[in-house]
Amino acid sequence: MPLVVYEFSPTRSDRVRWTLAELCQSYESVKGRELIGSDRLRKVHPLSKLPAIEDDGRPLFESAAICTWLADKHADKGLIAETGSWERALHEQWVAFALTEVEAHLWSTARNNFLYPEEMRIPAIIEQNNAELKRALPVLDDYLGEHEYLAGDKFSVTDIIVGFAVNWARRSGACAGLDRLIAYNMRLLDRPHCPLMRE
Ligand SMILES: N[C@@H](CCC(=O)N[C@@H](CS)C(=O)NCC(=O)O)C(=O)O
Numbered sequence: 001m002p003l004v005v006y007e008f009s010p011t012r013s014d015r016v017r018w019t020l021a022e023l024c025q026s027y028e029s030v031k032g033r034e035l036i037g038s039d040r041l042r043k044v045h046p047l048s049k050l051p052a053i054e055d056d057g058r059p060l061f062e063s064a065a066i067c068t069w070l071a072d073k074h075a076d077k078g079l080i081a082e083t084g085s086w087e088r089a090l091h092e093q094w095v096a097f098a099l100t101e102v103e104a105h106l107w108s109t110a111r112n113n114f115l116y117p118e119e120m121r122i123p124a125i126i127e128q129n130n131a132e133l134k135r136a137l138p139v140l141d142d143y144l145g146e147h148e149y150l151a152g153d154k155f156s157v158t159d160i161i162v163g164f165a166v167n168w169a170r171r172s173g174a175c176a177g178l179d180r181l182i183a184y185n186m187r188l189l190d191r192p193h194c195p196l197m198r199e
Contacts, residue, residue: 003027004054006041012063013051014195018160019067021193023074064095064161071157080157087152094150098162101136105129106168133174140166141178148187155191163188167196 005020005027007013020027035041037048045052045061052061055073060066068091071080081087109129112121140162143150151158166185169175175182189198 001054001056004030006030006035006044006050006052008033008035008050009195010197011050012164015063015067015160015164016051016053016070018193018195019070019079019157021195022079022157022160023070023077025070025074063164064099067157067161068095078154081151087156090151091156091158094158095161097136097139098165101139102133102169103165105132105136106165106172106174109172130174133169137169137175137178137181140184141175141181144184145180148184159188163194164196171197171199 003020003025005013005016007017007029008031009017030040035048036050039048041050041052042048044054044059047061049061051063051066052059053066054060055069060069068080071077072083075082081091106129109126112123112125147153149155149159150162163185166175166181167188170182170185175185188194189196
């Protein structure tokens with residue numbers, strides 16, 4: 001059975017598309033904004049969100065879990081550190097950090113800026129989110145002052161997962177003054193398979 005990817009760009013499905021491109025894997029794509037909230041997608045993702053995949057008929061959701069699984073499945077391509085290695089611990093650390101300390105706040109800001117219906121929005125949360133981002137992003141900036149990539153000395157799926165959140169943060173203006181983080185973001189954008197938006 002082919003690998004099926006439910007996707008729409010620009011969304012977190014860019015992580016999955018980028019991972020598959022780096023792994024040189026073909027797949028069947030089911031695309032479209034209208035997938036979000038549809039019954040069709042709900043069979044693969046219980047919240048009917050993107051991205052999601054069906055691998056050998058088995059549904060999998062959460063972009064970081066999907067990318068990690070795909071990199072593990074094609075371990076011969078060297079896109080992820082071996083389970084049990086220190087670099088793998090760094091992968092887990094930076095993925096969790098990016099999703100909880102960075103992306104959660106960016107997502108909350110987007111929801112309260114324009115995604116939620118107006119009556120649900122709480123503008124004061126945006127200031128809180130900005131304060132949290134101001135604490136978290138310098139942690140990545142410091143680390144990337146000493147390291148070219150996040151999990152070991154070469155590009156890996158960790159950089160795809162975290163890079164998506166960093167690019168989102170930079171495009172929203174949250175990386176101002178964090179030159180090492182911006183330089184890292186540019187290195188990722190220069191990669192031939194990178195689908196992230198520069199502007
Ligand atoms: N943590 C999930 C987030 C998935 C998510 O929220 N996807 C967005 C598009 S980027 C979506 O489908 N939103 C529709 C909704 O929130 O109902 C992941 O990383 O896959």
